[in-house]
Amino acid sequence: MNATNGFTPGHSYFEATARQRLQQILDAGSFREFLAPETVEVSPHLAALDLPGAFDDGVIIGAASLGGRRVLVAAQEGRFMGGSVGEIHGAKIVGLLRRAVAERPDAVLLLVDSGGVRLHEANAGLIAISEIMRAVLTVRAAGVPVLALVGGSCGAFGGMGIVAKLCSAILISEEGRLALSGPEVIETVMGVEEFDSKDRALVWRVTGGKHRYLMGDCAELVEDDSAAFRLGALEYLDTHGEPEPSLFTLRAVQQHLSDRMVRFGAYRDGLEVWADLGVAQPQQVPLLDRDSLVALKKGLPA
Amino acid sequence: MNLMEKLEFKFPAQAGKTSPITALCGVVGSGNLEILVRTGSDADVCEVSIKTSARGFGEIWQAVLTDFAEHNPAGGTRIFINDMGATPAVVSLRLGQALTEYLGVAQ
Numbered sequence: 001m002n003a004t005n006g007f008t009p010g011h012s013y014f015e016a017t018a019r020q021r022l023q024q025i026l027d028a029g030s031f032r033e034f035l036a037p038e039t040v041e042v043s044p045h046l047a048a049l050d051l052p053g054a055f056d057d058g059v060i061i062g063a064a065s066l067g068g069r070r071v072l073v074a075a076q077e078g079r080f081m082g083g084s085v086g087e088i089h090g091a092k093i094v095g096l097l098r099r100a101v102a103e104r105p106d107a108v109l110l111l112v113d114s115g116g117v118r119l120h121e122a123n124a125g126l127i128a129i130s131e132i133m134r135a136v137l138t139v140r141a142a143g144v145p146v147l148a149l150v151g152g153s154c155g156a157f158g159g160m161g162i163v164a165k166l167c168s169a170i171l172i173s174e175e176g177r178l179a180l181s182g183p184e185v186i187e188t189v190m191g192v193e194e195f196d197s198k199d200r201a202l203v204w205r206v207t208g209g210k211h212r213y214l215m216g217d218c219a220e221l222v223e224d225d226s227a228a229f230r231l232g233a234l235e236y237l238d239t240h241g242e243p244e245p246s247l248f249t250l251r252a253v254q255q256h257l258s259d260r261m262v263r264f265g266a267y268r269d270g271l272e273v274w275a276d277l278g279v280a281q282p283q284q285v286p287l288l289d290r291d292s293l294v295a296l297k298k299g300l301p302a
Numbered sequence: 303m304n305l306m307e308k309l310e311f312k313f314p315a316q317a318g319k320t321s322p323i324t325a326l327c328g329v330v331g332s333g334n335l336e337i338l339v340r341t342g343s344d345a346d347v348c349e350v351s352i353k354t355s356a357r358g359f360g361e362i363w364q365a366v367l368t369d370f371a372e373h374n375p376a377g378g379t380r381i382f383i384n385d386m387g388a389t390p391a392v393v394s395l396r397l398g399q400a401l402t403e404y405l406g407v408a409q
Contacts, residue, residue, distance in 0.1 A: 052330055
């Protein structure tokens with residue numbers, strides 16, 4: 001279906017479980033899990049609330065190879081409590097990232113599929129998220145790129161939306177979503193006039209993969225296919241190193257975001273943003289396939 | 303209050319092969335469950351521990367698991383289940399899937 005993209009489509013990334021995604025993306029048979037089920041505690045917070053936990057607390061971590069590169073990888077399971085970050089879940093990711101600082105693998109992959117902090121675990125979950133943020137930056141400062149892959153049903157929201165943006169780059173599919181507050185949260189706090197979370201098309205026009213790609217928030221837009229995510233990650237690692245942290249770059253990014261607020265801040269819908277970006281027929285954007293959208297973005301004024 | 307229920311079962315079952323792995327199938331999501339299978343202590347017993355968010359279905363678990371233990375070489379396994387309201391059909395399918403995965407690398 002996608003000759004130009006050079007992969008054989010097979011498995012929907014969106015439909016796959018976290019464990020299936022690891023099998024489909026990494027080199028066959030290379031994944032070695034750390035803290036496998038039954039070797040770590042199940043969440044004591046969920047048990048205290050009389051809720052069944054999961055053996056892996058909703059995240060799988062380990063070492064593997066990707067196209068022969070040594071990688072450390074974490075995959076969140078969006079179907080378990082919205083991929084939420086509880087204390088153990090967060091500690092597993094932080095431990096993986098700290099290991100990356102010590103071992104210097106070729107890259108770290110974060111298969112993000114999460115609504116953010118696990119509210120049941122309150123402060124423990126919030127602290128875990130902030131530790132993940134710090135650890136991501138430490139890994140990058142050590143010269144190891146951290147890639148976020150976003151294409152699951154929970155997208156990357158809340159604290160994990162921030163974590164994704166702290167990564168070296170984000171690979172996203174059309175199905176993927178990226179934002180801070182989730183649609184339901186915005187509607188609950190600000191009212192349906194502010195944001196109608198039941199309008200799924202609107203939700204995707206504001207948080208979805210195509211919008212994030214057009215806005216430049218994500219490095220690559222890929223098909224909803226594990227092979228496409230694999231290829232996208234390999235292409236990124238082939239063509240990018242991890243740059244030295246630079247105050248100049250940070251200030252430039254901050255200025256870009258400030259300018260963006262001024263330019264787009266009053267808009268209510270992705271359609272208005274795309275028109276401003278120079279898209280001639282913004283209403284066609286949701287209907288375009290991946291390759292057409294990538295071509296469209298390349299043709300936009302800088 | 304919809305509190306979690308913990309259930310324990312032991313069934314006589316045809317002894318299967320011993321596998322070196324711990325198999326894990328499924329996800330603790332709505333209408334779904336995860337099943338972990340590892341080697342148990344008794345070769346012709348299948349021992350099952352369940353944590354479920356759906357209370358009051360002990361008899362149905364008993365029936366589904368009895369059927370599973372009667373029709374599969376599940377002896378010698380220790381099974382742990384975390385459930386979020388899976389239907390009996392889903393439970394049966396996952397049990398079969400988990401045992402197949404466990405025995406797939408049997409020695």
